Amino acid sequence: MVRIVLDAGHGGKDVGAVGNGLREKDLTLTIVKHIGRMLGEYEGVEVHYTRTDDRFLELSERAELANKLKADYFISVHINAGGGTGFESYVHPNANSATIAYQNVIHAEIMKAIGNVTDRGKKRANYAVLRETHMPVILTENLFIDNANDTAKLKSEQFLLQVAHGHVEGIVKVFGLKKKAKTQPQQKVPDGKLYRVQVGAFSDIENAERLAEELKKKGYPSIIV
Ligand SMILES: [Zn+2]
Numbered sequence: 001m002v003r004i005v006l007d008a009g010h011g012g013k014d015v016g017a018v019g020n021g022l023r024e025k026d027l028t029l030t031i032v033k034h035i036g037r038m039l040g041e042y043e044g045v046e047v048h049y050t051r052t053d054d055r056f057l058e059l060s061e062r063a064e065l066a067n068k069l070k071a072d073y074f075i076s077v078h079i080n081a082g083g084g085t086g087f088e089s090y091v092h093p094n095a096n097s098a099t100i101a102y103q104n105v106i107h108a109e110i111m112k113a114i115g116n117v118t119d120r121g122k123k124r125a126n127y128a129v130l131r132e133t134h135m136p137v138i139l140t141e142n143l144f145i146d147n148a149n150d151t152a153k154l155k156s157e158q159f160l161l162q163v164a165h166g167h168v169e170g171i172v173k174v175f176g177l178k179k180k181a182k183t184q185p186q187q188k189v190p191d192g193k194l195y196r197v198q199v200g201a202f203s204d205i206e207n208a209e210r211l212a213e214e215l216k217k218k219g220y221p222s223i224i225v
Contacts, residue, residue, distance in 0.1 A: 002073070002175045003046045004039065005066040007129060008032040009078035012056025017081030019146035020155075024079040025054065027154055031077050031142065034164030035171075042177040063132035072175070073102065074133045075167060080141040085150050086118025087111060090139040092130035099136040106138055106170030113166030114159070117143065140167070 008028040010016030016024025029051070036047045048069055050062040066074045080088070089107045091099045107122050120141075130137055142163050143150035153159045171177065 001044055001046050002177065003048065003069060003071045004171060005048045005050065005069060005071040005074045006032045006036055007050040007062050007066075007074060007076040009076060011051050011054055014056055017079055017145045019081060019144075020148060020151035022079075022145050022151055022154060024081070024145055027079050027142075027145075027160070028077045029054070031160055031164050031167075034161055035075070035077075035167045038164060038168040039171065039177075041179055042172065043180050045171075045175070045177055059128035060132055063129050066137075067132075067134050071133075071135050073171070074129065074135055074137040075106075075171075076129045076137070076139040077167070078139060078141050079154065080144045081146045082144070083146065084120065084144050085147045086120045087114060087143060088120035088123050088141045090123050090125045090127060090130060090141070091137065093124045093126060095124065095130070096136070099138070102136050102170075102174050103138050105173050106140075106167065109170035109173060110140065110142075110163065110166030113162050113169060114142075114153075115162070117153075 008025070008031070010025035010028060012025075014025065016028070018024065032049065033052070036049060039045050039047050048065070048071065050065055051057055062076070063074075087110060089103055089110070091103050095103075103122055111117070111119050125139075127139055130139055143154055145151060145154065
């Protein structure tokens with residue numbers, strides 16, 4: 001079982017960066033929830049969140065939560081600010097080889113997923129969540145909230161899904177996750193009968209198939225015999 005902690009940057013009284021009508025704390029929560037939901041389609045992965053609503057958490061609390069869970073990976077999602085454009089990711093200056101290897105994979109998958117966005121590179125910084133977590137960790141800065149071109153993208157739900165998808169593709173590659181087998185939705189049988197559509201009663205198989213299809217639409221299971 002792979003245990004992932006998803007950390008939506010900021011929250012509560014700490015709104016993070018703001019610009020162009022957007023708040024970092026809202027975007028990070030939306031992205032992280034998308035990541036968590038998408039990971040639900042995979043086997044052998046357990047997702048934890050540092051927050052699932054708009055609340056304040058100290059940076060050390062976030063790291064502590066992941067340490068207590070003995071998580072396999074910690075992913076902190078942020079939105080950048082300060083007059084730039086594009087995507088960048090961070091690990092700690094003393095990051096171990098696993099953290100660096102994971103960053104290489106995840107950074108590349110995110111860049112692939114978000115299309116025509118400036119790649120600002122794989123960076124290192126002494127951020128608290130990178131320093132205090134005892135497992136491989138990455139912090140992503142997903143575009144700039146104070147750049148009009150970037151926020152035009154960040155205002156699109158589709159783009160936020162792409163950002164999440166990139167994170168997920170990276171996690172899937174790093175941990176070799178497999179998709180859950182698709183379960184067929186149970187068909188409702190109104191009266192418990194199975195309708196047999198006799199091919200012989202029709203001029204050709206095409207008509208029989210048409211009737212079978214019509215029955216199916218009405219919710220009646222049918223077979224062509
Ligand atoms: Zn931030």
